[in-house]
Amino acid sequence: MNPRLKSILAKTAVAAVVYVGVLLLVQVGIIDAYLQATMVTICVNIILAVSLNLVTGFTGQFSLGHAGFMAIGAYSTALITMSMPTVLGFILGLLVGAILAALVGFLIGLPTLRLRGDYLAIATLGMAEIIRVLLLNFEFSNGAAGLSGIPQFVNWNWLFVLTAGTIVLISNFLNSRHGRDCIAVREDEIAAESIGVRSTQAKTLAFSVGAFFGAIAGGVYASYFYFIKPDLFGFMQSINILVIVVLGGLGSISGSIIAAILLAVVSTLLQPFPEIRMILYSLVLVVLMVFRPQGIMGSRELSLSLFSKLLPGRRQTRTKVTAEDAA
């Protein structure tokens, strides 16, 4: 069988197992309301991390403002579903939020993506802070008190479709011509430009696509947790997303997914010790970065070939070869 088809089949199988597995566990009652909330957090974080990874990991543009896009999505979805509490309203809210965020990403990205490295980071951080302060002051967003009583439409089906959809769309984008442009820009912007890659276009595209999916995550968050306020989308949230991306490995989609799940598990385990939770979390962060600065996965992906390498049969042949080499 051709390896590409094999890999697609394997991924579809994993997705199907996850979907049916969770569905069964919910039916049986093993996943209770608390675990469901954790699950939603994991999925929201996966969408956020994968979309930020596109910008930071694959295009090499260091953004510290992802929470700003999340806020746009969350408020759009909340406001539209509150005035139109149907499934159609939910879809409309998600779309409006995502398109609005992509537009803001485009408008902010076009001038600021010319900036390199840390300057871009600080400009995007500024953008997210501006969005937060505006939400604190606008009439429609109800200021610091935030919006509550948002109708809940997110269930496991929606969650699965949106999360898996984001992962599939972003990995397909990365395999497309435009995605390869982005990776070329990360590797060496000047070299990429000299072979005809329009680097500003590639960066702006990646930034807008990242913003689009960031807003979807915000919409899912708003629609599941009933309640949003501007402070949820502050500097710390942007940092949290970045931490997931870096812990998983810059330029590794499966790394982002693993790190999102891992962090949620760690934070659930630490729930009984609220006063030392953040201390331990920050210690883990520092220790991990000191000893494994490339993140859990580096820039590799979890794939069939990686698994087959781990199988014992292969390893034996490998050692035999090295033995022969030595001889």
Next chain:
Amino acid sequence: MEQFLQQVVNGLSIGSIYALIALGYTMVYGIIQLINFAHGDVYMVGAYVGYASMSFLGLDFFTSLLVAMAACTVLGVIIERVAYKPLRNSTRIAVLITAIGVSLLLEYTMMYFVGPEHRAYPALPGFMSHTFHFGEVVITMLQIMIVTISIVLMIVLQFIVRRTRLGKAMRAVSQDRDAAQLMGISVDNTISFTFALGSALAGAAGVLVGVYYNSVNPLMGILPGLKAFVAAVLGGIGLIPGALLGGYVIGATETFVASIGFSMLRDAVVFALLIIVLIFKPSGLLGKNVREKV
């Protein structure tokens, strides 16, 4: 007019504090290209040390200022040695995440020990709460002292950087680390010294803010830290005069926006100003454009 002068005075005092914090950011950035997110929390620790030495040890204001500066110097060097030095050759994003980790660690360790509540600074000696009236303009002794102390510290810093051997080493390392090492400069010690200087200034800023706003809490370092970093970028990061200019511009903008009745929006205005400056002059107000070499 009086209204305007009053805002100038307020802007100067808050701007001095931003400038003091921004100096630490800009020096560290100049020497190892790291946005040291933990810097804002060093400033918070300085505020607490000042608080402790004033209210528990009963020391006077100036001694407490020195104690806080000394404590922050030690803290800054420890942070650099333990968290940043092992990452000298890693990617910048890994160092940045470490800096964020250190920042969270300082915040929540402090919160664990002192509790999350705001604390009021102890009352100051009589002469410091004295006020002067110039027509309608009111200047407190405290504001004069904040500006004076900041300026004195900045002059000392400028002296160290421009006139001493260590300062020369700092400038050399920030220009070209490898060449500096070949000339016999101990790069590690120089970087530690930079952290020590920056952290001492942050400690001083912490105590000054504590007495000025009369309140400290474990998360007080986040927003001033961010704004001081904005100030450093605004003036041109890596440049000491740039940090000063940026600090005063941010202080003035903030007080001005607040005085015309938009105090809720002042953070947004500061960040918008930053984005505009970055778009038109990416290297900051005083920075020179560096041509990229292939």
